Amino acid sequence: MKVSFVSEQTGSGGLNEYIKHHLGHNTSEVFGQSFHVDTWAVSLVLGLVFLLWFGLAARKATAGVPTKGQAFVEMILEFIDGQVKDTFHGDRRSVTPLALTIFMWVVFMNTMDLIPLDLPGTLISATAGAEVAHHTYFRMVPTADLNTTFALSVSVFFILIGHALSAKGAMGFGKELLTAPFHAHGPMKFALVPVNLVMNIIEWLVKPVSLAMRLFGNMYGGELVFMLIAGLLGSWITFVPGVLANTAWAIFHILIILLQAFIFMILTVVYIAGARESH
Template sequence: MASEITSQEYIIHHLTNATMCTTDSGIAFNKACADAGFWTWHIDTLGWSIGLGILFLWFFRSIAKKATSGVPSKTQAFIEMVVDFVDSNVRDTFHGKNKLIAPLGLTIFVWVFLMNLMDLVPVDLLPWIAGQIGYVGFGVDPHDVYMKVVPTTDLNMTFALALGVFFLIIFYSIKVKGIGGFMKELTFQPFNHWAFIPVNFILETVTLLAKPMSLALRLFGNLYAGELIFILMAMLGLWQLPLHFPWAVFHILVIVLQAFIFMMLTVVYLSMAHEDH
């Protein structure tokens, strides 16, 4: 593909989502959705994220059903290590009482990790397969078929995850502290005096809104940058091989670290929401 189009077109093609929208004439895809307005769906992001979520649920459930109290299999031992790792970090960080937090932390860690892991798939492989399916099955030019396979390189996905966490923060802040306690937290911190209520409210509101913003942008920025480097390497052809392997090894640390950071910040924010002093 890189030899058939310019470098700029090659990069843009790999960084463009497959989109679907509704227009006056019916359902449209990709370039026809350029002027569709707000309701445009990134179907590749939705497909890969939902598919990886189902894979996570199926895999963990199948291992749990086969679990034994005797000598565990290697797969069971690995799953137990992951669960113990998440559980120990939640116990050390979360100081409230809520049975949701540990399963939520495990779900976030594994799901974000699987979405990040798609970054290690060769950048041309799945888009090429999608292009061939579009050409053979629907007669569409392969260059007009888009497939962005790393959901966390889509800002819509990372913001959706962050907004889910944000709603949980608001929900538990009100549930634990009450509406009055939550508003008092926004208006009497950090300066505990009525004269500073406007200043406190502005500072605390900015702090509150910064939580989902930082979650979304941190995850998106790291994975987007990593994917862009893989795309630039792919443009080198066979010369990419000496560079691809060391970068992929380093990127394994990045994808694990970003999943861990997202999980830990979520647990920390929810722990703060449960503090009622």
């Protein structure tokens, strides 16, 4: 269960200040732009945890009776590979590892939403004092940051371009952009070139935007609900209903965490399959 309290660090602003504080990022200026240090740090640590976990599992894997840890990792691998096999009918040697990485990394980042909102502030208060904690921002959910979801989706976008070029070649890919989806012959063939190009550009750009916005919207909304429920925990009158609401939402949110990671992963595979096919 995720427990959060409208703590003393919010001062007299109540729930509004509490939410505003927890929506703030620990930022640093890089090349004149705001860089979210907390998002980067949590994402990096979780990515390394995933690599360490699966790397050690692969090194310790045996052909005999697997341990519980090895069996769990193998179950995840078989599940992901099965999903890729059902969706992508080409060479899966590079697609399955990509799908596995996306799914596990997004699950790890989404799961940070189940960590108590006040945990960073509590740890900072215990080490540096409450005044420092009040002025320190640290968001634990990287996927509730639009920068993270767009970074993931833009990476997927360039991977799609790579698959399209690999399958069709530069000339074939360029020709498809100009001649599909509306095919014609004669003078109309050249008249439809601008229309086809605009339609294809929109189609390609919609993919990363939809991937990013879907994941961000669900995780940001879930995080905001936890913050609103925290308002109930600030009073003894509403404390019990708040705990019940918090528990119910946390249990339901586990489904959202897994589902959003699965959707991001499976759509990536679907888009790769589409990028390699000809119109």
